[in-house]
Amino acid sequence: MRTTRFLSRSGQLLAAAAALPVGLAGPSTAASGISVSTNASTVSVVTSACTQINGSWGNASLLAAGQTNFAEGRQAALSGTTVSQSAAWSDISPGTYTVVVVCSNGGTAGSQSVIVSAAKAPNPTQAPQTTATPAPQRGVAGGEGGTVHDYGPVTIGIGAALVGGGVIAAGWYLRRRSKPHRL
Structure with a gap:
């Protein structure tokens, strides 16, 4: 029960953190x-x-x-x-x-x-x-x-994906480090 609550909360946090760079990049890509x-x-x-x-x-x-x-x-x-x-x-x-x-x-x-x-x-x-x-x-x-320099939507999207991937990888690493017997 406790693990399930922690995983759902951390999953929501990671999803929000991954979406943050994309949301912030939105206005920049509108004007080229x-x-x-x-x-x-x-x-x-x-x-x-x-x-x-x-x-x-x-x-x-x-x-x-x-x-x-x-x-x-x-x-x-x-x-x-x-x-x-x-x-x-x-x-x-x-x-x-x-x-x-x-x-x-x-x-x-x-x-x-x-x-x-x-x-x-x-x-x-x-x-x-x-x-x-x-x-x-x-x-x-x-x-x-x-x-x-004005970056295009592709460059901003790739950067946002890299930042989001880094946030997800850091969360996965920290979760794994706290419980070494789990994946």
Whole structure:
């Protein structure tokens, strides 16, 4: 009787502990984020977070320094497929910009800062080269580990399964250790 009660309680505890990482990972997998890149004076954004509603995927906005509202920037409609949607702006002058993507359902897919550099003076013996590096969105996120990179649902699911398996294995080991003659 006593062993049965202990096993049912520990089983419920282990099930709850195994489900905890999956429950915590849920909101993170809903928004897959955006990827911004630059090439010379062209800025482009790619996302897979939007769904098509009434023939529209949503809009992306390129905000210059000092612009804070989505409507203030240069807007471009997203185009693409269910796998990925994209937008691009050309003839962008050097500076720091923020790209914001709003899906057709009104949700924000993400925002990211980017720096557009001036092109170097052309050298007749070499092809023109430009340098562009994405700027960090909010600086260092201290104590938040991997928040700089958006992980996909598969990676988060595998991590949750590993953590859940570790919790179950630890519970099994502790139970076995307390009663060495039992499995």
